[in-house]
Amino acid sequence: MANAPECPVCGERGVPILYGLPTRVAREAAAAGKVRLFGCVVPTEPDQWTCERSHTWRADDDQVLIAVIDAALKRD
Template structure:
């Protein structure tokens, strides 16, 4: 993901987090490492990104997040 933000802790590239009941396409994207599934319970201030070291965080640009999710689940 070219525009994915870097982790504020370790500097590795983030992967978007998906909340909710995943579709088959979302499960396939998660298996490929394009998104990370976080379940159906969404906290009040949910994290949006996670790195390979499992540091999670929120970013300021929702447009980048949405574009990354769309790219990950696009067939």
């Protein structure tokens, strides 16, 4: 996940946040640390990224977010 942004607080690599009921593939990606599952209730302005220290944030580039999620879920 080379394109993942760094946490603006601690500098750790960002991990994309997934909301909603996870599929088997999403659960496997979460177990591997490629995504983080945040449950079914989506906030009005949801964060998109988290880090190992559990900081959360939004980034400006949705294309990067989509690309990292697609790679984590092995979608083309």
